[in-house]
Amino acid sequence: xxxxxxxxxxxxxxxxxxxxxxxxxxxxxxxxxxxxxxxxxxxxxxxxxxxxxxxxxxxxxxxxxxxxxxxxxxxxxxxxxxxxxxxxxxxxxxxxxxxxxxxxxxxxxxxxxxxxxxxxxxxxxxxxxxxxxxxxxxxxxxxxxxxxxxxxxxxxxxxxxxxxxxxxxxxxxxxxxxxxxxxxxxxxxxxxxxxxxxxxxxxxxxxxxxxxxxxxxxxxxxxxxxxxxxxxxxxxxxxxxxxxxxxxxxxxxxxxxxxxxxxxxxxxxxxxxxxxxxxxxxxxxxxxxxxxxxxxxxxxxxxxxxxxxxxxxxxxxxxxxxxxxxxxxxxxxxxxxxxxxxxxxxxxxxxxxxxxxxxxxxxxxxxxxxxxxxxxxxxxxxxxxxxxxxxxxxxxxxxxxxxxxxxxxxxxxxxxxxxxxxxxxxxxxxxxxxxxxxxxxxxxxxxxxxxxxxxxxxxxxxxxxxxxxxxxxxxxxxxxxxxxxxxxxxxxxxxxxxxxxxxxxxxxxxxxxxxxxxxxxxxxxxxxxxxxxxxxxxxxxxxxxxxxxxxxxxxxxxxxxxxxxxxxxxxxxxxxxxxxxxxxxxxxxxxxxxxxxxxxxxxxxxxxxxxxxxxxxxxxxxxxxxxxxxxxxxxxxxxxxxxxxxxxxxxxxxxxxxxxxxxxxxxxxxxxxxxxxxxxxx
Numbered sequence: 023x024x025x026x027x028x029x030x031x032x033x034x035x036x037x038x039x040x041x042x043x044x045x046x047x048x049x050x051x052x053x054x055x056x057x058x059x060x061x062x063x064x065x066x067x068x069x070x071x072x073x074x075x076x077x078x079x080x081x082x083x084x085x086x087x088x089x090x091x092x093x094x095x096x097x098x099x100x101x102x103x104x105x106x107x108x109x110x111x112x113x114x115x116x117x118x119x120x121x122x123x124x125x126x127x128x129x130x131x132x133x134x135x136x137x138x139x140x141x142x143x144x145x146x147x148x149x150x151x152x153x154x155x156x157x158x159x160x161x162x163x164x165x166x167x168x169x170x171x172x173x174x175x176x177x178x179x180x181x182x183x184x185x186x187x188x189x190x191x192x193x194x195x196x197x198x199x200x201x202x203x204x205x206x207x208x209x210x211x212x213x214x215x216x217x218x219x220x221x222x223x224x225x226x227x228x229x230x231x232x233x234x235x236x237x238x239x240x241x242x243x244x245x246x247x248x249x250x251x252x253x254x255x256x257x258x259x260x261x262x263x264x265x266x267x268x269x270x271x272x273x274x275x276x277x278x279x280x281x282x283x284x285x286x287x288x289x290x291x292x293x294x295x296x297x298x299x300x301x302x303x304x305x306x307x308x309x310x311x312x313x314x315x316x317x318x319x320x321x322x323x324x325x326x327x328x329x330x331x332x333x334x335x336x337x338x339x340x341x342x343x344x345x346x347x348x349x350x351x352x353x354x355x356x357x358x359x360x361x362x363x364x365x366x367x368x369x370x371x372x373x374x375x376x377x378x379x380x381x382x383x384x385x386x387x388x389x390x391x392x393x394x395x396x397x398x399x400x401x402x403x404x405x406x407x408x409x410x411x412x413x414x415x416x417x418x419x420x421x422x423x424x425x426x427x428x429x430x431x432x433x434x435x436x437x438x439x440x441x442x443x444x445x446x447x448x449x450x451x452x453x454x455x456x457x458x459x460x461x462x463x464x465x466x467x468x469x470x471x472x473x474x475x476x477x478x479x480x481x482x483x484x485x486x487x488x489x490x491x492x493x494x495x496x497x498x499x500x501x502x503x504x505x506x507x508x509x510x511x512x513x514x515x516x517x518x519x520x521x522x523x524x525x526x527x528x529x530x531x532x533x534x535x536x537x538x539x540x541x542x543x544x545x546x547x548x549x550x551x552x553x554x555x556x557x558x559x560x561x562x563x564x565x566x567x568x569x570x571x572x573x574x575x576x577x578x579x580x581x582x583x584x585x586x587x588x589x590x591x592x593x594x595x596x597x598x599x600x601x602x603x604x605x606x607x608x609x610x611x612x613x614x615x616x617x618x619x620x621x622x623x624x625x626x627x628x629x630x631x632x633x634x635x636x637x638x639x640x641x642x643x644x645x646x647x648x649x650x651x652x653x654x655x656x657x658x659x660x661x662x663x664x665x666x667x668x669x670x671x672x673x674x675x676x677x678x679x680x681x682x683x684x685x686x687x688x689x690x691x692x693x694x695x696x697x698x699x700x701x702x703x704x
Contacts (some may be wrong), residue, residue, distance in 0.1 A: 023458035031191075036170035039343040048462070051647040054690040056191040056577055057181070057461070063195050063578035066572045073342040075129060082381030083269045084121035085328045089627070090136065090201055091115045091582050094172045094620040094661050097190035099138035099178075101296035101653045102172025105490035106260055106565025107581075108174065109299040110660035110671075111625055112350065113307035114652065115173055119208035120269070120284050121158070121216055122140040122473065124379035128564060129472065130162040131209045134286060134330030136303040137201075138187070138291070139518035140165045140482055142179040142387075142467055144202055146572040151206035154497060156213040158495045160517060161566040164469055164480050165205070166332035167514045170291035173303035177201055181461040181577050182405075184520055200582075206224050207462055217282070218272040223476045223489035227509055228363045231356045232289050233417040234487065235340040235580045238432065239523070239530035243488045261487050262290035264363055265510045267476060274326055278375070280321045283313060283368055287360060288336040288487065288512050293343055293353035296418060300660055301625075302350075303397055305341060305656050308357025309364060315436065319647050321575070329364070333513040335490025336700020337483075337521050338534055340417060348417075354655070360589045363371035370439065374703040382472040384555050384565035390464045399550050400543030405462040406454060408536025409433075409447040409580045415533040427670040434531040444542045462539065467516040470497070470555045476508045477501065479552050482517030486534060489522050489545040496549045500556040584623030587698035589694040590618045597689065597704035600678075609623075610674045613688050618667050620661055622694035630657045632675050635685040635703065643686065645679045 036194040089116045098105040117135035123129040131152075149160035177187030177198045185191035233256040234240050240259045241251045264287045271281040291304040303310070310329045317327035343352035393401065393529075410431055411423040424430060434445035435565045448454050471478045479497055501507050521544075522539040528535040528542040538544050558565050596614035603609040621630070631651035643650040650656060656676045663670040673688055688701040 029438055040541055040574045046478045048660065052134060056185050060192055060577040061402035062575045063193060064573070064575050065148050066571070066573045067143065069146060069149045069160045070153045072153045072157050072159050073155065073305065078123055080125065080218045081377065082099070082216045083221070083271060084212040084214065084545045085119065086208050086211035086215055086267065087116050087118040087328045088112055088204050089209065090455050091625040092116045092197055093625060094201060094623060095583055096174040096197060096581050097176055097188040098171070098172060099175030099188045100169070100291070101189070102186060102579045103189055104296040104414070104418070105171070106191065106297055106299045107135040108586070109300050110658065111301040111653050112217070112658045113303045114302055115301055116310070117205045117208040117539070118328050119212035120282070120330060120380065121212040121429060122381055122382045126500070127381045128159065128162050129157045130164070130381055130383055131156070131158045131210060131212065132164045132166060133205055134284065135165055135167050135205065136170055136306065136333045137167050137173045137207060138171060138175065139178065140516040141177050142465055142482070142517040143572065144198070144205070145516045145572065146204045146469060147202040148209065151202060151225055153208045155210045158213070159566065160207065162383045163209070163567050164471060165309055165516050166480060168291050168303065168306040168510050169333050169484070169514050170304040170306060171296070172291070172294045172298060172300070172304060173299070176579070176581060177416065179465070180463040180573065182457070182463060190579070190581065191577065192581065193576040194581045196580065196582035201221060204432055207418045217264040220270045220278050220375040220377050221268065221375065221474060221506055222268045222374045223474060224268070224367050224371050224374070225265045226363055226367045227265055228264055228360060229262050230257065231342050231359045232260045233257050233342045234338050236338040236527070236532045236534050239527040239532045239535060239651035240338060240486070241487060242526040242530055243524055257342070257489055258702055261335050261490060262359070263334065265334070265476070265508055266367050267366065267473060268375070269366055270375055271325060271612070279315045279323035279325065280327065281323065281325040282330070284330045284332070284513060285364055286332055286334040288334040288339045290336055290340045292417070293341040293348065293356055295348050296351065298349070300658060305353050305357035305360060308354055309360040311654060312358060312361025313368060315648055316368070324658050331407065335487055335511050336513055337523065341488055346606065349608065351608065368374060376474070378474070379401050379470065380474055382559055382564055384470045384559035386468050386565055386567040387569065388466050388468060388551070388557055390466060391459060397516055397550070399546040400541070401547040402541035405464070405536065405539035406443050406569060407449045407539065408531060410531050410536025411451045411531050412605070413533060415491065430533040432530060433455070434529060438673050442541050444534060445531055447531065455540060461580070463517065463519045465545065466519060466556055469516065470549055470552065470559050472559065475505050475697065476510065478510050478512055479556070480512040480515030481552070482515060483513060483519045483522040483544070484550065485511055485513045486524065487523045488524050488527065488529060490642070492524070492545060493549045493552055496553040497556045500553050501560060535647065542628070585621055586665060587619035587621035589622060589696065590616070592617050592696050592699045594701060596700065608676045609678065610676045611678050611704065612674045614662070614670060615690065615699060617668055617671050617690070618694040618696060618697070620664060624693060627691070629654060629691050630673055631689050633687050641685065
């Protein structure tokens, strides 16, 4: 009996070793096959000078939002292979553009995107498209992202993230063109909507809605031993600052009324978990729309308000969802909490608006492979992916992958740490060197922008809380001492390079450290580079250091649906049905219908609404002053089945209002030449 027990115990090392070997072999196969079998697409972008700058006597601003929700079937970025391709949307994805032009200054455009990350190629393409219709030069364009993990992938500037950042590999040219054209349209519309404007900036703190998912790694910055880390520290090691720029525009009667705002906050777009199929803007949907609703309902404004919301230093700061709450319920609760704070901050700026505007911008593109040694601050010569990346971030572990040796968080290398990558265990070990450096991100766009007393430094990294503190401190040291500056770092802007942790955090080799591609001194490099750029901007003037032409070749795969798809017939399959709330699901009404092929659904156009019966016929329904349609957060459409004639869809209306029986109905807008579809009354 004792002999049998010993023999049984000895099997575990073999099983564990077998799992590791299988993981390595499978990982190698997954890594190699797109690079060996996919065709390539050349992306070539030439940016011409913009149209002549209009001379203005007073500050002007323009605001616009454009829908950028792609079609069904596009892979999603953020959860890598654990994600699912999109089958519809719960909340729409938007591009919100803010055009600013001060007398004597270069016009600038800041665009907030409901995307997982920025893209250097997307930045160049949008600059190319807006040149003929706006006076915004390429270096004064900034693409800022929310980092939602429920948006599309396949538009990024490196093969590495086009292959591994989504659940399917490859760069999709049609998706890229769609996003570029829609984002450019937002900038062009904002330029066209420009009016004399007034401005105010402010900041408030929000606690309790975010927590530090890698607090053990953060604690190393403070010299706190692992066994002394407490749960309370998770809620302390966060960036609580919500920073907001308010814009009021002049109306036809000469008065100024609120038109919108651009804000920054540190929170991962991960309240919506992996394996969730519909597109979703995550907590940012409620943060954006709740302030827009407040402006619309509380101020006498003729403008359709726009609130753009983008990332600050969020790398290790995650939504504070509760056990078994994660999903739309958590996103709604946390997003509405952020929205309440944004409303309060916006309102507090009522008496602080100024008709003065000073702007300046410095933009510099750097090839990290060619940075001089005396400016590298220890930055590694080559990007290397850590084994901890495979395990995923805290809260997104997948059994058993996330719990294997060297892959599980907190397994730093303890010997042979003298190389540039230090304590990092390399994913696939030295086999990773077979991946050419050109396929990994290496062309980075850095910016420093000034808008009155707000200094914004967009970078294409996910910057952790403490890394952001160090960057802000160095940037602030370069600023004139004539005012109190608001300094904000905006992560995942204009591109994507993974994470930037401090050297102390890197040494723990959690997911964030494993995903810091250029080694433990990445934050030191970003800090000094941004500080020099800030110094150049404030002491020597505006910086425009972008190439006129961008050219690259990427592995290609086409996910965009075939536009030649059959139209299909429309037919109601399931009449309206009520579904009571459960612990993890809000109450909702639903219908199912047979409709056009997903290729013809055009999700970026208005599609769904609920109507009510009135004395004057059927009218759009409102709830708490908000229309019940797919521009808000209460309607969803998903593809259930697809056949040669079209698709079977389900439409839901969440949080339905109480009403008399028989005075509500669903309305589906026309598509592909079909007429509108309405449901029976319910």
